[in-house]
Amino acid sequence: MATGPRSPTLIESMACGGSSAVFAVNFTHPIELVKTRMQVSGLGIGPTVSAVIKNEGIASFWKGLAFAWGRESSYTTVKLGAYAPVRDWLGAGDKDSPFYLKFLAGALTGGFGSILGNPFDVMKTLAQTSPGSVSLPKLVGSMYKDQGIGGFYRGLEVNIMRACVLNATKMGCYDMSKGYIVDYTGWNRKDVKTTFCSA
Numbered sequence: 001m002a003t004g005p006r007s008p009t010l011i012e013s014m015a016c017g018g019s020s021a022v023f024a025v026n027f028t029h030p031i032e033l034v035k036t037r038m039q040v041s042g043l044g045i046g047p048t049v050s051a052v053i054k055n056e057g058i059a060s061f062w063k064g065l066a067f068a069w070g071r072e073s074s075y076t077t078v079k080l081g082a083y084a085p086v087r088d089w090l091g092a093g094d095k096d097s098p099f100y101l102k103f104l105a106g107a108l109t110g111g112f113g114s115i116l117g118n119p120f121d122v123m124k125t126l127a128q129t130s131p132g133s134v135s136l137p138k139l140v141g142s143m144y145k146d147q148g149i150g151g152f153y154r155g156l157e158v159n160i161m162r163a164c165v166l167n168a169t170k171m172g173c174y175d176m177s178k179g180y181i182v183d184y185t186g187w188n189r190k191d192v193k194t195t196f197c198s199a
Contacts, residue, residue, distance in 0.1 A: 014081025064127025075117025095179030110167025
């Protein structure tokens, strides 16, 4: 007897969400570094890129990448991977479920993920703004020595607020769009076309 495709388990869902984000950050990290340097220096994009290449070399565009991997492995794993299970737990798995429940599921997973990812976020920013070569163990040790455990959670309140709003709107709107697309096109909810158009 044929059965439809099963839904992924919580662990499978989180593993897929996290691993895809870790892969993607290898390509977006140089952009993030330039953005961070521009925010600190006040220079435009051209002078910032030129200064990085001239003073630190091409490889420095990936400075702090290990911390970015850590952030995506924690924050994104939870915000993406745990969304559907939390949404279903809240009783919002149906396409006609109230938007506010989908919004709440996104806010909860985004907020919790940001708590896990904040230490990596802080260290990533420090690594990206540090001149010259960076020893990751030395950077972590220096942070702990100067500020203790609390230093790794600098900006946590703002990070939680940002993650709650961002993930609630992103995942909630994505989920609602998916329902509308299925109704309009007749495509299967798990079809790649449906997922692509919803995003």
